[in-house]
Amino acid sequence: MYLTNEEEKIYNGEYGETLEMCMNLIVSLGDIYGAEKLIDVTSAQVSGVSYKTIGEKGLEFLRDMSDSGLKVSVPTTLNPAGMDLIEYEALKFPADFAKKQLEIIDYFEKLGIELGCTCTPYLSGNVPRFRDHISWAESSAVCYSNSVLGAYTNREGGPSALASAILGKTSYYGYHLDENRIPNFKINLDLDFEKIGLKCNNKINNMASYGLIGRYVGRIVKNGIPYFNFTNENNNNSLNLKSECLKGLGAALAASGGIALYHFKGITPEAICTYDNDVINGNLKFDDEITITNDMIEEELSKFDNEQKIDLICIGCPHSGISEIKTVVDILLEEKKSLKTDLWICTSIYTKAIADRMGYTKIIEDAGGKIVVDTCMVVAPIEKMGYKYVATNSGKAATYLPNFCNSEVIYGSIEELIRKGLNQ
Ligand SMILES: C[C@@](O)(CCOP(=O)(O)O)CC(=O)O
Ligand code: SF4
Structure with missing residues (x-):
């Protein structure tokens, strides 16, 4: 692969081991997929934030990265963490889990990454333009940015997105090329x-x-x-x-x-x-x-047992925008009842700030639900929090919940699930 003089120096370790490791990762991927060169990216989105999904090995990797003193060189956002970073105690997240999760977030902060942990960064400021080259990892956000926004990204992994964020570059292959789109x-x-x-x-x-x-x-x-x-x-x-x-x-x-x-x-x-x-x-x-x-x-x-009694209703996979929260609120206002199940509406702190201001958060909390930020039903340890029968309006959550959380899934629209939760 062609590298500029500067890229060559990084590759050869002249700017230290960590930059060399980042460059090695990006160049190796490029070699595997036949890239001719590197290109600049305008933003990155890093996955692998939840302690549940990355474990001790991931935490140590991030500690080493942040100890290097390097910072990201392009605007970079984070995928959901394993818990609500504000209300984790009230929501009864296990204390040992919370400690590890906060440590991971500290490392990302040291790396200069924006701490709005969300899988829909395109709803809160990290919005690529048409034909921008970007390096994003969260698969749903990759699909949205490539398809709906017309940006160009491969399906990065957490480490390669982070390496790209630091270098501001990725290898020019795959979905970065028009002929592969x-x-x-x-x-x-x-x-x-x-x-x-x-x-x-x-x-x-x-x-x-x-x-x-x-x-x-x-x-x-x-x-x-x-x-x-x-x-x-x-x-x-x-x-x-x-x-x-x-x-x-x-x-x-x-x-x-x-x-x-x-x-x-x-x-x-x-x-x-x-x-x-x-x-x-x-x-x-x-x-x-x-x-x-x-x-x-x-x-x-028909693959879902929709007659099953629900433990937890989860809306917001990928993270909810304000209009989905409003759909919930409209039903609660119409029905004027309390929920008989737990309800999590997963979103970013940005969207929750608007929900707070609009009075939506209060209406949801008064009915017994929660707007949960920074995390989601898949990457939070819900299986350790007593939730087995989980209802969702998301095809993605319905696919991942059985494996990630050992859940039995109930599937329906927001309207249907909230009404079930009010009446079951
Ligand atoms: C399932 C997923 O949305 C979240 C879990 O991934 P992670 O913890 O960010 O590595 C990842 C993905 O689909 O890219
Ligand atoms: S599982 Fe869904 S809500 Fe969770 S990070 Fe992935 S897309 Fe977002």
Whole structure:
């Protein structure tokens, strides 16, 4: 791979061992995937923050990194940690876990990373521009930034995103190259959304529908690049999809498959700028094509035991924006009852600040729920906190909860789950 003189010096250890290690990691990945050179990145997003997922080995790695005195050289944000960094005692996180988690956060702070621990940094200031090259690790955020924002990133791991953050560079391969971003799997959504067996209004614009689609399509497409289009004549207004649906779709695709990028006819920027015309004119040939019908989505939904009594309702995978919190609040105001289950709405401190100001936090807390920041139902040790039957509106959480937290999953829309929680 071509390296500039300066990059060569870093690679050869002239600026110390830690920088050398970062450069080695980035160059090795580039060598494996055939990169010609390094490119600058405009931001990084680092995963591997929860003590639950990185353990003692990860903590020691971060201690060594922060002891080097190096700092990140581009704006860098963090994935969720293993607990709410403010209310961890009230939420009854185990004390030994909390101690380790705070230590990890200190190391990230020393590295100069912004401490808003969230998997949706694009809702709170770390917002790449169209065609920015970035180095992001969280798979749902990778899918969102590549697909919805049109930025360019590979699916980094925690260490490679951190190395990129410090160097301000990544290797030029994979999704950084236009030729590797061409869709190869056509997905016709021939769905009559209103007939999907979820209980909510406007199912074509509800994140829970897209979690089911994402789980199903992810398994089939694996690590290809899907191109979605609505084909059912009932899907009028389908181009006004809420960003939370696109967020939920990408997260589920990335969790059940290895997808890092999707295109959506008439919706995502590269589809509109680059591919839609060629698809319409028949100039873009796909390797494969599948039509998604209601039966497939019902099959996906039938995998959950939705009659089960719920211990914990979790909203916010990926982290909630303010509109999802408002959906919860609207139901609580309408029903005027208290919750009979625990409720966590997982989000960032940024979004919670707005929820506080809008009075939403109080309404949720008065009903017995919590807005939980900095963490989520997957990377928090909920299995050690007595939660077994966990309800979610997220296709990604539904995919990960059984393995990460040993949970039994109940699946539904926000509307449906909150009503269940009020009435069970
Ligand atoms: C499951 C996930 O969203 C969170 C756990 O990852 P980590 O603790 O940030 O390594 C990671 C991912 O999907 O990239
Ligand atoms: S599991 Fe979901 S909520 Fe948790 S970090 Fe990943 S995307 Fe975010």
